[in-house]
Amino acid sequence: LDIRDIARDIPLAVLRVLDLARALAVEPDVLLLDEMTAALPANLAEKVLEVVRRQGDSGRSVIFISHRFVEISALCDRATVLRDGETVGVVDIEPGVEERIVEMMLGARIEKTRVAARQASQAASPRDSRPRLGVANLRVGTKLNDVSFDLANGEVAGVVALEGQGQDELFAALAGSIQPSGGTIEVDGKPVKFAHPADAIRAGIAYVPGDRTDALTMQRSVRENIALPFSAALRNWGPINMRQEGSRVVSAIERLQIDTRAQREVQRLSGGNQQKVTIARWIAAEAQTILCFDPTRGIDVGTKQEIYKLLRELADQGKSVLFYTSELEEVQRVCDRVIVIFGGRVVDVFPVELADEPALMRAAYGLPRGAKEDVGILADIHSSPVAKP
Template sequence: MSTQPVLDATGVAKNYGAVAALRNASLSVLPGEVHALMGANGAGKSTLVKILTGAVRPSAGDILIRGKPLDVRSPAQARRAGLVPVYQEPALIPDLDIVSNLRLTRTPVEPFRNWVRELGVPDLDLDDLARDVPLAILRVLDLARALAVQPDVLLLDEMTAALPANLAERVLDVVRRQAAAGRSVIFISHRFVEISALCDRATVLRDGETVGVVDIEPGVEEKIVELMLGARVDRSRPVPASQVAARQPGEKPRLSVRNLSIGTKLNDVSFDLSNGEVAGVVALEGQGQDELFGALAGSIRPAGGTIEVDGRAVRFGHPADAIQAGIAYVPGDRAEALLMQRSVRENIALPFSARLRNWGPIGSQRERGAVSKAIERLQIDTRAQGEVQRLSGGNQQKVTIARWVAADARTILCFDPTRGIDVGTKQEIYKLLRELAGQGKSILFYTSELEEVRRVCDRAIVIFSGRVVDILPVEIADEAALTRASYGLPRGAAADVGILADAAQKGAGAP
């Protein structure tokens, strides 16, 4: 590997009025290197990437490309210099079809098609509107669009955060091959297993400054966490496993799903969710989990089956019906839930002003009290509260959850709520969910990170090909067991291969 950096940024700063998003960030990337960029939410990772790729102008700092100064004034200029990003949120314009999106960036169609197939999407229709494409596939399309122009430096911001294991493996393999071909990759991820398997070095940001550059070697995770947070993080499960009390005779489950079907996506799904329980949902991409949560949240009408709340059959024609029944939805895509140009307090207070069946004066004193308690309880950073879009991703997700904590929702549907969030904020969310369960709330928790199941859930409901194939007690729901079940293999299968063998070896502590 050459010792002459292909990219060398020093002293980079960015101020938004009185708010300093970056103070003194530096990043040096070698040819053929996969370089991790790490830090807690709000540390400045995404801002630095946007500066390097011309989407944001820095307030100070120097950027060198192959030793020559570069004043990056636009994404097009960065692209010509060989710097191409894949941002944390999908970049395709929703109201255009895919081929029109390719024309906008002058992306060659055939190389794009080849990369899409190689990334595990064999049947893409270029005439589909971007808004009709699932989030995980949109992320793959953004990556394929970047790879099609053969960048010298590929910047991936939480690329795998919205992806299930099968697509994530494809992405990681492509990143390895890019590095082997002499191209460089800047890799932002909160998943240490990816960092340790993929990266050569890591630059760590804290509060807008570079606080360390470390080589990736066994046991480096704790050092990185200390650099990120300035303190050690307790990684233990917030509470001992499975503390849900058994239902008393005659007691109804909070939520009961029976034989639920939605088109070809969901088939004959049945399970119960008890008061005081956090039930995990585990599935590979496209196995019906989106449709399940959509039906429970009132945004999708099932074709068959029943949903009961406290023993009473319900039919949701609109999300407002589910909210009226005390069921709230927290999506992984924060932009889907928040009014980005409104304040923190306005976003949290929405349920108080949107009760369609109870028009009349709003109890402003009660509203203010509930909102303030939720902000304090979730420790939301309100320094930039004039607009939620100015908050970090972790604080934005806290606002989404705080809304339903303030509204005292009895059941919360969390769909990958920790996606793209730093380890410290994840721990706070795990603790909050367990506290809510301890107060008798019920939580359905889909996660694309299998290790989260043992940290926060009481059971794991595994869906494969639109059906519930297993329900595992948390005591046996390790990554190997969950991976095996999510591929439709029964417990006690004779042998594992491929990704299953890797997961089994990790679970057994193999090197």
């Protein structure tokens, strides 16, 4: 990091670490961290957790707000659970507490997406043999080097990488935000070049960022945000077919169960409902391929489950999804296979059955399959049922 860099040009993950450094500089007696790791990939999250652990060891108090249960188990002595602005329970951290916390948060037991269910749906609807999206020897500057993979219709392919390994550039190139310096992109077997995101959208490729403010017009309504692709193209300027637009918007809202009580402005919605609006926009626009870059970042566990289910439904309908996540546990709940990137290159591709968190973490650090040692804080977490300061 160059200290002369302007904040707006620094990646969000690095900004969050800088926020923590600024807070620690005043040596607080009580450190309050609200979703501190939500925007961080695994390697930066490990460093943050180590720093927070040292704060507790030094006698300072830490209030740690997170939706990541592995982090709560690793750091906390007890957890207070809130729902609808009220305390619904206080629990000591012990083995098996995750399910109790989830039930308290939702008021009911939830069903997790399982690999077996996904395999059953695939058996019922085999994929098209021709890839929907093909990437060959793709390069972007110095960050992305010689990346190749295919994405099939009816598939959710995961992408796992530590911070700064080229995943941002990969998604930006596929979404038309930046132009690659080498390699090819094919859509339905035909080479394409995207000079602008509009070119990717016309090819049926839509981008869902982790930061909702990058995708939504916060001062506009739910309806206007979802309907934006219908009127944004120059060829569509003129009278708007309000009946057709309304039908598509209402259908998308109902499908994603978006809370529209705050109809006037999207900024009044919760983070989870804002992300639903972003996805609903491209469902209404009938995008064939959706690029999801950490779409569940910083949202509640119930909405995460809804998004997992939705992505699987889209795949079952023949859509293709490329899914980057900084939460490794999501991979086996959503994906069919996992592409691991390290140093700007694809270093491994896992079938989802083998893509547990230790295996993915090792691959993300560039270690070969079969390595015996866990990495970083995972070594502490997996060495005992519960690891606390």
